[in-house]
Structure formats: C-alpha cells, structure tokens
Amino acid sequence: MAQWPNRRAEPPDDLGWTEDADPESVARKILLDQLSITARSRHELEERLARRNVPEDVAGRLLDRFEEVGLINDEAFARAWVDSRQRTRGLARTALAAELRRKGIADETARTVLAEVDPGDEEDAAGVLVRKKLRSMRGLDTQVATRRLVGMLARKGYSPGLAYAVVKRELGAPEWSGDDE
The missing domain is CATH 1.10.10 (Arc Repressor Mutant, subunit A)
Incomplete structure (x- = not known):
C-alpha cells in the first residue's frame, strides 16, 4: 500500500480512475471511503469529489442519494462536531460557528445546533x-x-x-x- 508523506493528505487524483471506469462507481467509492473514516459535511464531500474530477451531475445525484438514506446529514455532523470540539479543544460558540462555516454547514443549521450549547x-x-x-x-x-x-x-x-x-x-x-x- 502506498504511503503518503502526510497521513491526512489526499491520495493522488489518478487512484481509482481507469479508461473504462464508470464515474458513478468511482464517485460512490470515494464517498464511501471518506465516510468510513469519519463523518463529513455535504460541502466537504462535494469538494473532495470535485478535486477527483467527478462530473458535477454525478456528484450531485450521488450526494442527494446519500442524504436520502442518511449517510450524509449536516445537522448530525454539526452536532457531533460541536460536541467533539467543545470537549477536546474547549472551544466557545463563536469559534465553533466559524469552524462550522468553514465546513460548509448552513448558517441556520449552525444556529440551531449552537443554540443547544449550554x-x-x-x-x-x-x-x-x-x-x-x-x-x-x-x-x-x-x-x-x-x-x-x-x-x-x-x-x-x-x-x-x-x-x-x-x-x-x-x-x-x-x-x-x-x-x-
């Protein structure tokens, strides 16, 4: 198995793509691989698919389907993110809101989740x-x-x-x- 210098670095863009590869199958594999590591926001997954040159229509269709079946849930992701970052880093709501914004969480969803912080x-x-x-x-x-x-x-x-x-x-x-x- 190839080792990358930085464990968090993305694998090279050519992994998974062959001349006759089905873009939907490749995109599905990318999404499942990403979600098997940790929960991610829809925005993060969209960015990863775009970096791997997955056509927008294929990416949108798959992301919608993953949301329908509950594999992508920005509100649940935001709750887990806030809980984790508050517990491990001691971040206040202001810093958490900025992080959620960078993760692509909608402002309304972020407000709802942050309102639950006691x-x-x-x-x-x-x-x-x-x-x-x-x-x-x-x-x-x-x-x-x-x-x-x-x-x-x-x-x-x-x-x-x-x-x-x-x-x-x-x-x-x-x-x-x-x-x-």
Whole structure:
C-alpha cells in the first residue's frame, strides 16, 4: 500500500480512475471511503469529489442519494462536531460557528445546533482550560497571568466578559500562587 508523506493528505487524483471506469462507481467509492473514516459535511464531500474530477451531475445525484438514506446529514455532523470540539479543544460558540462555516454547514443549521450549547457548560469548559494552563504559570505576576489567560480564552472564542470572570474566579482560588499574592 502506498504511503503518503502526510497521513491526512489526499491520495493522488489518478487512484481509482481507469479508461473504462464508470464515474458513478468511482464517485460512490470515494464517498464511501471518506465516510468510513469519519463523518463529513455535504460541502466537504462535494469538494473532495470535485478535486477527483467527478462530473458535477454525478456528484450531485450521488450526494442527494446519500442524504436520502442518511449517510450524509449536516445537522448530525454539526452536532457531533460541536460536541467533539467543545470537549477536546474547549472551544466557545463563536469559534465553533466559524469552524462550522468553514465546513460548509448552513448558517441556520449552525444556529440551531449552537443554540443547544449550554452557557453553563461553556463556562465550565473555560474554567477547565484556565486551570490546566495555570499549572504552567506558577510564579507569574497575577497581571501577566490574567493577560495570558484572557488571551488564550479569546483565541478559543470566549467573550471578553466571560473570559475575565472565569480568570478572576480561578486566580482567586486557593491553589493559585502568583508572585504578588
């Protein structure tokens, strides 16, 4: 089996295509291969088929059929994506919305899924991120630690108000021992 330098890289475009290959069979194989790895949005699959030079009419017909039978479901994909990224990366709704947009999820679907995110869970996730980062900040001045922690939360999509509140709460915890306390 051929090895590509980057495991996430796409295989060369000529794989699967022969002179007498049926474009629909090749496209179906591409879709099934992609979906066997992980769930994907319709938009991502459309892009992959286009990169592999699958005719648009064939791609559209197959994508529609895969949606009909439930193999492609953007709302379920978005829910799973939000759950995973919130759990593993601690991302806030703002960052999650941007990621869903890049994945080609419709704004209405993204709003529906993101509305299900509990603000309390979001605050808890921010607290976990801050506590984890605080372990490496022992001995830092409280102002420096505050600035770095709020910046980290901002990069993960948290609002300034929530970021400051969580950082203030965590820095006030007895486990924190900055230089100026």
